[in-house]
Amino acid sequence: MNDLVQLASLAPLLALAGAIINGLFGRSLRGNAPGVIASLAVAAGFVLSLIAFLGVRAGGAVRVRFGDFLVAGDLNIGLGFHFDQLSVLMMLIITGVGLLIHIYSIGYMQGDDGFSRYFAQLNLFVAAMLVLVMADSFPLMFVGWEGVGVCSFLLIGFWYKDLKNASAGRKAFIVNRVGDFGFLLAMFLTFKAFGTLDIQAVNAAAPSFAYGAAILTGIGLLYLLAAAGKSAQLPLHTWLPDAMAGPTPVSALIHAATMVTAGVYLIARTGGIFANAPSAAATVVWVAVLTALMAAIVAIGQTDIKKILAWSTISQVGFMVAAVGAGAYWAGIFHVLTHAFFKALLFLGAGSVIHALGGEQDVRKMGGLGRKMRVTGTTSLIATLAIAGVPFLSGYFSKDAILGALLTSSPLGNYGGQILFALLMVTAGITAFYMFRWYYLVFAGEPRSSAEYERAHESPAVMTVPLGILAVGSVLIGYVGLPAFLAPNAIQEWLAPVMAHVDFDHLNTSAEWMLLLGSVLVAAVGLGLGYWVYVIGSGELAKRIGNTPLANASRGAFGIDRLYRGLFTEPGEGLAEGVASLDRDVVDRGLTGVSGAVPLLGRLLVLLQSGYVRAYAFAMVLGVLALAVVAALIGVLA
């Protein structure tokens, strides 16, 4: 079985092979061939991940070492993969959801000029993401980390001929660089403190430091910066809404299901550090909860069908980061799993709508589309209910686990755990509200634009079948993590052997029930408010609320983007303009002056060339006379 698990090392290579084939020869492939090749590569990766999953279940974690990666002095980094409960679960999410999105993309990207380029980049992304989760050392993880960043940049700017898309890609890349900077510094500090960059060794050695040691806190905060960049948390969240410029399946795969959860994975993976650095862990939770709340409020004010989902993703990733910060690593990964299903489904549903309306993304022009697009509408409703936290759907269980973790985490108790719990509870309610708004404005009610409504049609089967599968997953996947006091919690038990230990207060059964009912109540209040504002109030109420300061802040995303424009972008542009004008006005003008002076001098010398032979002869005579005088003088002086 061990050997079979090692076989899963081929998964990223297969995806890479798919990327190379599509990248080099894709243009000469006909029809859907690029999409089929890419999907097959990911499907093979899924099978290998499944084998690895079964192998790890039977025989525990497996480590494969291929050789040396970097060797310099004391630094010795191996090139190897680590298959344990956490990494195989992530591999299953990446290849499983990835496969569905690849298949969906065949329909969505049909007829696009960059069809093969799209699949090459998507496959490259899968390869990089797999390396990220399978890596056994921080530097190799960083390779995957940067790889997904590059693919994200390429795919956001996929339709690069529109300058807006290209600059959105650039923005994502630049903002992510800030996080990558944190990752690098964290690695340097880790090596200084631990003398190794092997993830398992670091986790094992972390408890040997004093509890709450400054060095661990420092490393933890730097990894938080890295996670904030990749997972779009405050203050580095601004790139994700703009990232919606990419094709919608890309938003589903990279900016909802997988890449943005890399930060959650990073913190879970380095749990040994965070479990021993409570103040760093508490900072993680505060950042995450504030992000979740802020993004949920902003999501209410958006009018772009994808931007609502983008802010929702920021908010939901905030939930996950809060969970791993609180030490409930399993709950964070559980929410990664459920979110991968329902958020991918929401994005693919949105993509189906955009596809049907020929590119229209403004929810104010939609409405009533559920009647025309039965499958898309129904599956989107399921996903909406799942993310809103309606009982017995997946999102309910994972969100409840996170809320419970915030309430009961022992280390967090000293850092305002109760307040964090309350804030996140409110966020859960807002989530239900804005998702109701999203669903209602797009699929329910009366059509607001008859032209768009007439145009709408259901998408082809290649797109609706993945929707269906994801919808089934959105309903059922939550049952792997039932509340532990009611039923065996499969995912908690599965992840327990590889996760750092953090103490949790024990809640009695009635408190557990209160918590469960509380989150039902919050979801009901959110959905009810949505119903009241949009169905009963039929828009009039929404208009009146729309003028409050909070609503304006929501529409403007709290002005953070504008703040960054003023703080960084505009001074940067000013500096660039200054350097450019230095080049233009000093260097260039100087050179132009020199090159202009030469012909001027030439024109002056031209005057000597009269064209009269006798003038030349006279000049010659004068010259000879001068020479003779000089010679005579030299003779006299000598």
Add this chain to the structure above:
Amino acid sequence: MVQTEYYVALSAILFALGGIGVLTRRSAIMLFLSIELMLNAANLAIIAYARQWSAVGAQHALDGQAAAFIVLAIAAAEVAVGLGILVAIFRNRVSTDVDELSEVRL
């Protein structure tokens, strides 16, 4: 024996006459004649010195005479080429006025 100074003085006078001719005449033919005069003025000086050297029995006394022959040969070649050009110019513009030959200037 006539003293060398007289030859050299005559040579200088002939050279100056030739030079003035070059500077003042506009006809190409006259220019050629003036140049010939200058060349032969130089020859005269060379030969005068050669004679002086041979009178005292110097070893390379005949070098000056050899140089004079080379000057004659070169002058002949120059005149041959120059007159050829002159004939061509005359055929084109029925004039040998060198002041009219100034089209090449900017």
